[in-house]
Amino acid sequence: MKSIMLIIKLVVLLLLPAVVFAAEGEVRDVRLWTAPDHSRVVFDLNQKVEYKVFRLHNPERIVIDIEHAKITSDLKNLNLPDPVVQSMRHGKPTPATLRIVMDVKEKVQPRSFLLKPMQGKPYRLVVDLTRPDQAKKEAVTAGESKSKKGLVVAIDAGHGGEDPGAVGPRKLYEKEVTLAVAKELAKIIDATPGMKAVLIRKGDYFVPLKKRVILARRSKADLMISIHADAVRQRNVEGASVYTLSERGATQDKAARALAAKENAADEIGGVEIDEVDDPMVNMILGDMFRRDSLNSSQILAESIIGKLKDAGPIKYSTPKRARFVVLGAMEIPSVLVELDYISNPAREKKLKSRDHQRRLASALFGASMSFFEKMGRIKQSSSQARSESVADQKQFAANSPTL
Numbered sequence: 001m002k003s004i005m006l007i008i009k010l011v012v013l014l015l016l017p018a019v020v021f022a023a024e025g026e027v028r029d030v031r032l033w034t035a036p037d038h039s040r041v042v043f044d045l046n047q048k049v050e051y052k053v054f055r056l057h058n059p060e061r062i063v064i065d066i067e068h069a070k071i072t073s074d075l076k077n078l079n080l081p082d083p084v085v086q087s088m089r090h091g092k093p094t095p096a097t098l099r100i101v102m103d104v105k106e107k108v109q110p111r112s113f114l115l116k117p118m119q120g121k122p123y124r125l126v127v128d129l130t131r132p133d134q135a136k137k138e139a140v141t142a143g144e145s146k147s148k149k150g151l152v153v154a155i156d157a158g159h160g161g162e163d164p165g166a167v168g169p170r171k172l173y174e175k176e177v178t179l180a181v182a183k184e185l186a187k188i189i190d191a192t193p194g195m196k197a198v199l200i201r202k203g204d205y206f207v208p209l210k211k212r213v214i215l216a217r218r219s220k221a222d223l224m225i226s227i228h229a230d231a232v233r234q235r236n237v238e239g240a241s242v243y244t245l246s247e248r249g250a251t252q253d254k255a256a257r258a259l260a261a262k263e264n265a266a267d268e269i270g271g272v273e274i275d276e277v278d279d280p281m282v283n284m285i286l287g288d289m290f291r292r293d294s295l296n297s298s299q300i301l302a303e304s305i306i307g308k309l310k311d312a313g314p315i316k317y318s319t320p321k322r323a324r325f326v327v328l329g330a331m332e333i334p335s336v337l338v339e340l341d342y343i344s345n346p347a348r349e350k351k352l353k354s355r356d357h358q359r360r361l362a363s364a365l366f367g368a369s370m371s372f373f374e375k376m377g378r379i380k381q382s383s384s385q386a387r388s389e390s391v392a393d394q395k396q397f398a399a400n401s402p403t404l
C-alpha cells in the first residue's frame with residue numbers, strides 16, 4: 001500500500017512540470033496608439049508566447065497567430081477605426097492557435113517584437129504597422145525647415161503611448177502634461193514672426209529617445225527643449241529643475257544621475273526593438289571645441305529657463321544640473337531637459353493639470369528661448385521685446401474674450 005502511494009506521489013510530481021509547461025498563454029489587454037506614420041498595437045500577455053505575424057491581401061489584413069493562447073480582453077474597448085486599423089477580431093483556426101485579424105486601410109508594413117516584463121508591465125507583444133507613404137511625408141516635412149529662414153525650436157514632449165512617464169497621486173500622467181505644455185509653447189512660437197516650432201511628438205504615441213534626437217536634427221533646430229515632470233516618494237517635494245548633457249564620464253551628482261537613468265528607461269517602457277533606430281548622425285563624433293561650445297550654449301539656455309520659470313512656480317534647483325540623458329544627444333543643438341515640477345506632489349499635480357498654469361509654463365519657456373537667442377546674438381533685443389509684448393497683448397486679448 002505504501003509503495004502504491006509512493007508511486008502515485010512520484011507520478012504526480014512527474015506530471016506537475018508538464019502541467020506548468022502546458023499552461024496557456026493569455027492575451028489580457030490590447031492597446032492601440034496612433035502615430036503620424038504608424039499605428040502600434042500592444043498585447044499584454046501572461047507569459048512569453050510563440051507567435052507569427054503575416055499579411056493577407058484583398059482585402060488587406062494583418063494576421064497574428066499566437067500558439068497555445070486564449071484572449072480574455074474585450075477588443076470592443078479599442079478606439080476603432082484608427083487611420084490604419086479599421087477593425088479587429090479573433091478566432092481559433094486550430095484548437096491550439098489564437099488568431100487575431102486586423103482589417104487595415106492600406107498596405108502597411110508590419111513589424112513585431114516581444115518585450116520582457118519591466119516596471120510593472122507584463123510580457124508584451126508589440127505590432128507596429130507603418131504607412132510607407134506617411135513615413136516618407138514625415139521625413140519630408142521635417143526636412144522642410146532646412147530651406148526656411150528663421151529660428152526653429154524643437155519641442156520634445158517627454159514619454160507618450162505605452163510610456164505614461166511619472167503618474168501623479170490623482171493619476172495625472174506626465175505624458176499628458178508634457179504634451180499639453182509642448183503644444184502651448186508651439187502655439188506661442190508659431191505666432192511669433194521669424195520663429196517656427198517643431199513638435200517632436202504630436203500625440204499620444206511613443207517616440208524612441210534616439211529618434212527624438214534624429215527628428216530634432218532633421219528639423220535643423222536652433223534649440224531643443226525636452227519637457228518632463230518628475231516624481232519622488234516624498235509628496236511634499238516641489239519645484240522645477242533644468243538639465244544639460246554632461247560630458248564624458250560619470251556625473252558626480254547622484255540625484256541627477258538617477259534621474260537620467262529613469263528618463264533613459266523610457267525606451268524599455270515605451271517599447272523599442274533593438275536596432276530600431278539607427279542613424280549615423282547619432283554616433284557622429286564632434287570636435288572638442290564644437291562640443292564645448294555647444295555645451296556652453298546649452299548651459300546659457302538652461303540658466304535662462306530657470307530664470308523665467310521662477311515667475312511661473314517654485315524652483316527645486318537654482319542652477320542647472322548635468323547628466324547623461326540620451327534625448328540630449330544632439331550635441332550641435334543647444335539642448336536642455338526641463339522637469340517642470342513634481343507631479344507626485346498633490347498640489348503641484350493640480351497645478352500641472354490646469355490649462356492656465358500650462359500656459360504660464362509655456363510662456364516662461366518661450367521667454368527663455370527668446371532671451372537665449374538674444375544672448376547668442378541671433379535676434380535683436382528690441383525686436384524680441386516687441387514680440388514678447390505682442391504675445392502679452394494676445395494673452396490679454398484672449399483673457400478678455402470669453403469665446404476664445
Ligand SMILES: [Zn+2]
Pocket residue numbers: 158159165166174227228229230263
Ligand atoms: Zn520624464
